[in-house]
Amino acid sequence: MAMDALLDLPQLRTFYTLAQVGSFTACARRLGRTQSAVSHAMAKLEDLAGVLLLDRRSRGLDLTEEGRRLYQACEQAFTTLDAAAEDLKRHQTQARGRLRVGATVEFGSSILMRHMQPFLAANPDLEIDFTLSQDLLAPLLRDDLDLVIDCVEHPLPVLKKAPLFRETYVVACAPAFRKAHRLRVPADLSRCPVLSLDKAGAWWNRFLVAVPDRDQPHLDRFIAVNHVRAMIHAAAEGMGALLVPRYSVLEELERGDLVALFPSIRPTEDRFSIYQKKVKAAQEKQKLLTRYLQSLSPAEFGS
Amino acid sequence: MAMDALLDLPQLRTFYTLAQVGSFTACARRLGRTQSAVSHAMAKLEDLAGVLLLDRRSRGLDLTEEGRRLYQACEQAFTTLDAAAEDLKRHQTQARGRLRVGATVEFGSSILMRHMQPFLAANPDLEIDFTLSQDLLAPLLRDDLDLVIDCVEHPLPVLKKAPLFRETYVVACAPAFRKAHRLRVPADLSRCPVLSLDKAGAWWNRFLVAVPDRDQPHLDRFIAVNHVRAMIHAAAEGMGALLVPRYSVLEELERGDLVALFPSIRPTEDRFSIYQKKVKAAQEKQKLLTRYLQSLSPAEFGS
DNA sequence: CATAGCCATGAATTATATTCATGTCTCATG
DNA sequence: CATGAGACATGAATATAATTCATGGCTATG
Incomplete structure (x- = not known):
């Protein structure tokens, strides 16, 4: 018996995650893909299996009888494989030496720093420096940095790029602010102050390009605040509307300190990637951090 | 913990097969890929794992300590998944109706027929007709056939193509024949009779194109036999050299009735595919057979 | 009944795996 | 040893598959 290409492994993995989180959209976020990708994958898996695995009728997504059986098998199999993979990692050579890491200011200060501790602990002989800055490419090229996490494209042949995650943005403001300014459509922003990371307001472009022409607001009352956390506090106090990475205001949205505006408008996303010089990317310490x-x-970054 | 893209599933599957069969080349054959593909896959897996998994020093390919542990995990995981997949198949709707299948004469008569019994047994309500012929495209297009297995390319937009397997060819003859004609290099074939499926000798082209110019034989003593099995018997009796699919003479080679000639020359391979009209390919009975x-x-066809 | 959330889908694109065409190395053999 | 065959590696080209993009449909909800 061959029994080989019976089911597609990556699709099974997607199915497994989907069953765990219970929604295509959530599964996509978790895996760092789009909802569309998950949908396509499940369609193919069901086609290959020859049976429906998901029950899409009800809210909240059920598994069919067959789906449930398959899920159990997945659980056992992937638990085993993940454990084995974990095990492999543990026996990896520890890195030594020094590693100079660069990142964007907002990402670096809020997200990156909160997740480096386990890595540092696992590699006590590795000295790591962090440089948070707007300009990361130049220092990387002149070898002042070894590895850089950035959201702007650097398509240079000497650089190796590894995708990291995708950052989505939201427009939000204090609930009272929305009432006061009667914010219904993007055009309503013309009348009210908006918080921007830069004085010129270029910060808002990623939002503006996603707005259809007839709804275009004419932003002119900018309040410049060159610090994201400060902007968030200002917005919560009702100083203006803001545009920020979704992850940075999850708590505020949850608590109701801020409300999301114009949910149907999706500002352009940032794709964060790791950039390294190809020659140095082969070094054990760089591969390890990557x-x-x-x-x-x-899962940890995205949102 | 994310624990997701830690190891690549398809590569793990390859690793698992590789560990079972003990050789890159054999693994490739089993999976219907090239040796190169397996090599690339294992290189990437080891890179991702950060550890060597294979011990390439000795003959016969060992696993490293880490490789062995990983193998055990794979065994458990894939056994589980395969069982689940098997299970899914069992509960598939049986096909009903009629299915008219076409195939090339040699493949159809020798291989296909030997493997259809389980399918027929599993689908008692499905009538299947087999048509073995050289010309398969025309009947398929005019709906005299529903599904066709062929080794010539049919790049038509109305047809759906599904790759099936790859067929390799060997040149062989009886041991005594080789001695008698002192067959050392392809050019030596000029002096001796060769068996061909057609009188003109076009049959031998797939071999000739793989021979470097200076070794080109000048074949002219053709013995035409329009039946592969008959050709094999003729060759075993020392009537001439023959060119046939490897699978068709595995036993003869094993027993020593025939010996392979010029192993360094690789005649062009045939890639067998399933062709169906796209509209009909969606039918349950066709998908089932596919x-x-x-x-x-x-694994069953290849060799 | 307009809207937002959630999923499906076809076409275009991107990423990835595979092949092709070599090269290297090792083992067996005359 | 020289030679050739077998087995694996490797870089560039190519083929294949996965993903995104840009939609559209459907369903609850206020």
Whole structure:
């Protein structure tokens, strides 16, 4: 018996995650893909299996009888494999030496720093420096940095790029602010102050390009605040509307300190990647950090 | 913990097969890929794992300590998944109706027929007709056939193509024949009779194109035999050299009735595919047969 | 009944795996 | 030893598959 290409492994993995989180969209976020990708994958899996695995009728997504059986098998199998993979990692050579890491200011200060501790602990002989800055490419090229996490594209042949995660943005403001300014559509922003990371307001472009022409607001009352956390506090106090990475205001949205505006408008996303010089990317310490970062994104970063 | 893209599933599957069969080349054959593909896959897996999994020093390919542990996990996981997949198949709807299958004469008569019994037994309400012929495309297009297994390319937009397996060819003759004609290099074939499926000798082209110019034989003593099995018997009796699919003479080679000639020359391979009209490929009975055939190739077909 | 959330889908694109065409190395053999 | 066959590696080209993009449909909800 051949029994080989009976089921597609990556699709099974997606199915497993989907069954755990209970929604295509959530599964996509967890895996760092789009909802569409998950949908396509499940369609193919069901086609290959020849049976429906998901019950899409009800809210909240059920598994069919067959789906449930398959899920149990997945659980056992993937638990085993993950444990084995974990095990492999443990026996990896520890890195030594020094590693100079660069990252964007917002990402570096809020997200990156909160997740480096386990890596540092696992590699006590590795000295790591962090440099948070807007300009990361130049220092990387002149070897002042070894590894850089950035959201702007650097398509240079000497650089190796490894995708990390995707960052989505939201427009939000204090609930009272929305009432006061009667914010219904993007055009309503014309009348009210908006918080921007830069004085010129270029910060808002990622939002504006996603707004259809007839709804375009004419933003002119900018309040410049060159610090994301500060912007968030200002917005919560009702100083203006803001545009920020979704992850940075999850708590505020949860608590109701801020409300999301215009949910149907999706500002352009940032794709964060790891950049390294190809020659140095082969070094054990750089590979180790790369793998570590990739292992926790996007579930930890994304949102 | 994310624990997701830690190890690549398809590569793990390859690793598992590789460990079972003990050789890159054999693993490739089993999976219907090239040796190169297996090599690339294992290189990537080891890179991702950060540890060597294979011990390439000795003959016969060992696993390292880490490799052995990983293998055990794979065994458990894939056994589970395969069982679940098996299970899914069992509960598939049986096909009903009629299915008219076409195939090339040699493949159809020798291989296909030997593997259809389980499928027929599993689908008692399905009538299947087999048509073995050289010309398969025309009947398929005019709906005299529903599904066709062929080794010539039919790149038509109305047809759906599903790869099945790869067929390799060997040149062989009786041991005594080799001695008698002192067959050392392809050019030596000029002096002796060769068996051909057609009178003109076009049959031998797949061999000739693989021979470097300076070794080109000038074949002219053709013995035409329009039946592969008959050709094999003729060759075993020392009537001439023959060119046939490897699988068709495995036993003869094993027993020593025939010996392979010029092992360094690799005649062009045939890639067998299933062709169906796209509109009809969606029918349950056609999908069922397609999946069945794919599930037993190439391990059963290939060689 | 307009909207937001959730999933499906076809076409275009991107990423990835595979092949092709070599090269290297080792083992067996005359 | 020289030679050739077998087995694996490797870089570039290519084929294949996965993913995104840009939609559209459906269903609850206020």
